[in-house]
Amino acid sequence: MYYIYFSYVAIIASLMLYECYHKNQPKWWALIVLFAPVTTPYFIFKSRKKSGVILFMVFLLTFSAVAGAEFFLYSNYMEKNKYSHLPPVTQQMLHLCEELKISTITLDNALGELENLSKVESRINEIRTTIEFIDQLRLIMIENQDDINRLSAYVSDYESFFNRKEFEWVFNIQKFYTNRTVIQHYKSLQKYLDNFVDLLKYTHVNFYNITEYKSSQHLKNYDQYYLRYRRAVDAHNRFNVKRMNFQNSILKKYPEIKPYLPGERQTDTFRLWE
Incomplete structure (x- = not known):
């Protein structure tokens, strides 16, 4: 850090020394600029009077750019090393928490996007798009579950250390992610997606038989798929409410774990697809 700043100050001091020689000014001006570069504007105007405005603007712009760059680099450095003072076991635990938090937020965002897709009027192209999106969503769920399993296993492996x-x-973090309510919510989400995909695939394959030809057999089958889907939606919404209540209660009981959990989880109830 500060490599840019020190190089910049050295250049400014050198230019001031050149200015002192050229304008026959005291050489110690350059020394002051070297140790206190903010004094540069004073010496610029003292040497060049009103004609120093342009040089002052150049200094102001370059100094601001250097200060901004150093602040950016320092912020990145602090972010990368914010856990460096902690034992390796604790550092890894925090790293796992960060990964799980990110994958959980990603999952919640994807569920919100699925909710928006579910509101789209049933057209054959939109149905295909929704099916493909659910395939991606399932991969996100697997990644999130893997993160949960890794964190839970890590806590168990180093239980004596943490105690x-x-x-x-x-x-308490482990307790949250492995709680029965959270697990039930996850399973209900899987069941919801399974039934939703079954409904979408059947509708996609038999789209015209259902929407245009009004085939009684296809409509009957559609009703059966839709009924299973509706039950899955209702069940998931119930478990979602339980999960939200549980998260609120555990954060109220253990506020110290709030930084390690996602902020606002996916809270909207899924609406029925039409």
Whole structure:
């Protein structure tokens, strides 16, 4: 860090030294600029009077750019090393928490997008798009579940270490993700997606028999798929409410784990696809 700043100050001091020689000014001006570059405008105007405005603007722009660059680099450095003072086991735990938090937020965002797709009027192209999106969503769910399993296994593997350090918050995070309510919510989501895809695929394959020809057999089959889908939606919405209530209660009970959990989870109830 500060490589840009020190190089910049050295250049400014060198230019000031050149200015002192050229304008027959005291050479110690350059030394002051070297240790206090903010004094540069003073010496610019002292040497060049009103004609120093352009040089002052150049200095102001370049100094601001250098300061901004150094702030950006420093922020990145602090972000990368924010856990460097902690033991390796704790660092890895926090890293797993970050990964799980990100994948959970990604999952919630994808569920929100699915909700928007579900509102689209049933057209054959939109049905195909929704099916493909659910395939992607399932991959996100698998990744999220893998992150949960990794974190839970890690806490169990280093249970004695965390107990010795009295890191109760670690076990509370594990308690949240492995709670029966959260697991039921996850399973209900899987069942909802399975039934939704079954309905969409049947509708996609038999689209014209259902929408135009009004085939009684196809409509009857459609009703059966739709009934299973509707039951899955209702069940998932119930478990979603339970999961939200549980998250609110555990955060109220253990506020110290709030930084390690996603902020606002997917809270909207799924609407029925028409």
